[in-house]
Amino acid sequence: MGYKKLVQLLLLVVVLVLIGFLFKKADAYTSTDEYCNSCHVHDHSHSSWMESIHYSNCDGEVVSCVACHLPPKGQGYYFEKLKAGIHDLYAYHFKDSSSYNWQQKSLPEYARHHTFETSCIKCHPKLFPADLSENGEIAHWHYQQNNDVLHCVDCHLNIGHGPTVKASRNYQILQADSSVDTTYVASAIIEDFKDFTETIPESDVAFDMIAVNGGDTSVGVSDKKVEMRLSPFFIGRIEVSWDEYVLFLRETESEGRTEQSLDGISGATPPWGNPDQGWGMGQRPAITMTHHAATVYCRWLSVRTGKKYRLPTEAEWAFAAQLAYKDLNDLSEYVSDVEASTVEPDDVKADALGLKHLFGNVKEFCADTYTEVGYQPVDSILWNPIISSEGKNHVLKGGSFKSPPDNFRSDFRESTQHDKWMKTDPQIPKSIWWYSDCNDVGFRIVLSYPQTL
Amino acid sequence: MSNYSRRDFINRAVLAGGVALAAGLVSCEAKKRIKDLRSAAPDGPVLKAGLVGCGARGTGAAVNFLDAGPNLEVVALGDVFDDKLQECRENLKEEKGVDIDSEKCFVGFDAFEKVIDSGVDIVLLATPPYFRPQHFEAAVKAGKHIFMEKPVAVDPVGIRSILINGIRAKEMGLSVVTGTIKRHQPDYLATYDRVKSGVIGEIVSGNCYYNQGKLWHVNPKAEWTELEAMVRNWVNWTWLSGDHIVEQHIHNLDLMNWFIGTHPDKATGFGSRQRRATGDQYDNFSIDYIYPNQVHVHSMCRQINGCTNNVSDLIRGTYGYTNCENTIFDATGKQRWKYPLTEEQQNDRWYFFWRAFIQEHIDLVTAIRTNQSINEAQQIAESSLTAIMGRISAYTGKTTTWDEMLNSEIHLGPKHFIMGDVNVEKSIPIPGV
Numbered sequence: 001m002g003y004k005k006l007v008q009l010l011l012l013v014v015v016l017v018l019i020g021f022l023f024k025k026a027d028a029y030t031s032t033d034e035y036c037n038s039c040h041v042h043d044h045s046h047s048s049w050m051e052s053i054h055y056s057n058c059d060g061e062v063v064s065c066v067a068c069h070l071p072p073k074g075q076g077y078y079f080e081k082l083k084a085g086i087h088d089l090y091a092y093h094f095k096d097s098s099s100y101n102w103q104q105k106s107l108p109e110y111a112r113h114h115t116f117e118t119s120c121i122k123c124h125p126k127l128f129p130a131d132l133s134e135n136g137e138i139a140h141w142h143y144q145q146n147n148d149v150l151h152c153v154d155c156h157l158n159i160g161h162g163p164t165v166k167a168s169r170n171y172q173i174l175q176a177d178s179s180v181d182t183t184y185v186a187s188a189i190i191e192d193f194k195d196f197t198e199t200i201p202e203s204d205v206a207f208d209m210i211a212v213n214g215g216d217t218s219v220g221v222s223d224k225k226v227e228m229r230l231s232p233f234f235i236g237r238i239e240v241s242w243d244e245y246v247l248f249l250r251e252t253e254s255e256g257r258t259e260q261s262l263d264g265i266s267g268a269t270p271p272w273g274n275p276d277q278g279w280g281m282g283q284r285p286a287i288t289m290t291h292h293a294a295t296v297y298c299r300w301l302s303v304r305t306g307k308k309y310r311l312p313t314e315a316e317w318a319f320a321a322q323l324a325y326k327d328l329n330d331l332s333e334y335v336s337d338v339e340a341s342t343v344e345p346d347d348v349k350a351d352a353l354g355l356k357h358l359f360g361n362v363k364e365f366c367a368d369t370y371t372e373v374g375y376q377p378v379d380s381i382l383w384n385p386i387i388s389s390e391g392k393n394h395v396l397k398g399g400s401f402k403s404p405p406d407n408f409r410s411d412f413r414e415s416t417q418h419d420k421w422m423k424t425d426p427q428i429p430k431s432i433w434w435y436s437d438c439n440d441v442g443f444r445i446v447l448s449y450p451q452t453l
Numbered sequence: 454m455s456n457y458s459r460r461d462f463i464n465r466a467v468l469a470g471g472v473a474l475a476a477g478l479v480s481c482e483a484k485k486r487i488k489d490l491r492s493a494a495p496d497g498p499v500l501k502a503g504l505v506g507c508g509a510r511g512t513g514a515a516v517n518f519l520d521a522g523p524n525l526e527v528v529a530l531g532d533v534f535d536d537k538l539q540e541c542r543e544n545l546k547e548e549k550g551v552d553i554d555s556e557k558c559f560v561g562f563d564a565f566e567k568v569i570d571s572g573v574d575i576v577l578l579a580t581p582p583y584f585r586p587q588h589f590e591a592a593v594k595a596g597k598h599i600f601m602e603k604p605v606a607v608d609p610v611g612i613r614s615i616l617i618n619g620i621r622a623k624e625m626g627l628s629v630v631t632g633t634i635k636r637h638q639p640d641y642l643a644t645y646d647r648v649k650s651g652v653i654g655e656i657v658s659g660n661c662y663y664n665q666g667k668l669w670h671v672n673p674k675a676e677w678t679e680l681e682a683m684v685r686n687w688v689n690w691t692w693l694s695g696d697h698i699v700e701q702h703i704h705n706l707d708l709m710n711w712f713i714g715t716h717p718d719k720a721t722g723f724g725s726r727q728r729r730a731t732g733d734q735y736d737n738f739s740i741d742y743i744y745p746n747q748v749h750v751h752s753m754c755r756q757i758n759g760c761t762n763n764v765s766d767l768i769r770g771t772y773g774y775t776n777c778e779n780t781i782f783d784a785t786g787k788q789r790w791k792y793p794l795t796e797e798q799q800n801d802r803w804y805f806f807w808r809a810f811i812q813e814h815i816d817l818v819t820a821i822r823t824n825q826s827i828n829e830a831q832q833i834a835e836s837s838l839t840a841i842m843g844r845i846s847a848y849t850g851k852t853t854t855w856d857e858m859l860n861s862e863i864h865l866g867p868k869h870f871i872m873g874d875v876n877v878e879k880s881i882p883i884p885g886v
Binding site: 125145 | 593594596613616617618620621624625859860861862
């Protein structure tokens, strides 16, 4: 080897070392929390991180942004870093950060895409540390059995941002509020077929029912419309609210305890954590209850009021929506534009029937079992049809705050996703009362008229 | 800076070399494993064991442990009954010259905790199976290495506990060995290796038998409470033993799972009680286990005197079959291979059988002293659940599935352990109701 070649080789080595050094420096520089924050315009992510156990803990351990939001080195770290870098650079220069829906990005289905499970496991390799609680054991066993579909953040959502919330049974929800002004003594009496206000005796809970005249209609999608005749019915002005649902929980709460049951109705177990997702209760629609729980609610309400409340059939729901939005094309005043949570009924205008939120807010349970084809025509006209076949999924109508606008149609129908919505429930057997992984379903109640039907 | 990168490079190089070296070692190790089952555990600092459950098998396990190698001690005993404990203590003294300090002899339902806390490194769990999950959990959480007898639970709730604590043991680097002796017998291991290498082709079916006479029973005494009478007569009560399909036939079912490489998906079984004198168990079972790809295993077990006895296994493949123990046949029944036996071994039908009881402890102590932990918790939990799903199918008359069993809430036994009456279902199960 000549002298020249040796020099060239040496130079090459020096250059390579230099490049390597610069690369390392650049990587270190762009991996600091300060660097992440210099761009990341959502201040709350920094402050909420400082509240979290990954910053504020007894050991003084500080877990930096990249420790969770990038995979460990050697497991796709540089690839993901490059991907995130290009994405963020583009977004920073070409998009308006105030248009982002940060709340939505914090929902588990989004959070699991920017938190790397391999990174969780790198620091927390033990699934069953010796001090794990009994409930933790059950939950981690569930994870162990289903780790192809489960992600750590499905359950540990607030572990990196915000104060640590230890999930536990929410008994607080069952504490009766003692500062009640009004206490109704009797339920409403229906004398005529007109709107009325139902009052639940010995409680402060009341709600409005709207009269819907029966009639002939066709229900179904475009070319597959089925002719039918519906009897008159009342329908809830709003989706069943937390005010109403919490009373049911309080009066029928059970955990293998039946002494509090009313007329043999043993109700829901107390939920885990906040079933309202922290969005607030009151007149907002009650959510995350299972279809079964909704039907038990109707039975309870019927006993309490001496009427026969029930879930609407798909036909009744579609018929009400046809009437309510007959001459309306622009839905903007009737459907909230909030995309990450439910809203109160007052936030939108009442439709032609006087109902709120038939479309949007929460998907509403119907009594019908979900079948692909739905109602089938018969030789004569269908009278008050309902599909009650075997099957654990039911019809949902109306779309929710998560739904695209084209779902806000009277003929739009979808199915509950029972198994998917129970994905993270670790209990054996799983709860029959609460969906662990669905926060945009609720229901509206109806009442046949006359009641002898 | 270049220091850093150089160090990094060197680390990586060493690591890579190490991995390659280790991989080489492992593959050689795997090939040699069968022939080279250790005849004794290597020497090392003293390892102290405590025994929980001082019956015949517990005492046997303690002796086997002491026979496994140098510097091994049994220092603590625990049992529900003092007479059982003292008997075991005397036997250990007589047979092995071991004196157990009376301060380390613990009696009662909480004796296991005291044994675990008595400064031991290893816990030998040999009580009736009902108690195993609770004892295993406590031993794992206390960071002890464990030998536990089969089966490891009597119901799905217990199985889940074993699975969870088995993972926990693995995470803590603890070694867990169980009493399924066939997996520690050189003849079975050699046969397994040949079956795995494809000598009989793909496995298509299996048969396994544990048909034998009546085991034993203990009649209640006037001075005993119901709980004491039950625990002393545990092989006749389902909540304590799991019934004989779980308690004994598990040896065969474990073998089937081991050779086939997985557990069954479904079980449909019959069973009944014809001659059993006490307790609430059946005395015969016949189960059709369905493994993936429609591989059926027919399992039979019986504890009735005066019938044809047969304790054996057979696995059939596309090219032949094997007794799983030591012989492989081609499809026509011609012997293709037999485990080579020395003269001594030929003259002693139980040569490997008795040694396997010690081999379990040799393997456990070797794992601890060479820092290469072994963990048999999952395999024994799966085998125990295999037996349980057969039992439940026979008891109910319904087909049981693996997923349903793994997620079942079925939990046998009383809620409280106070000597007195026992509040459990004592009627004999009737299918189809």
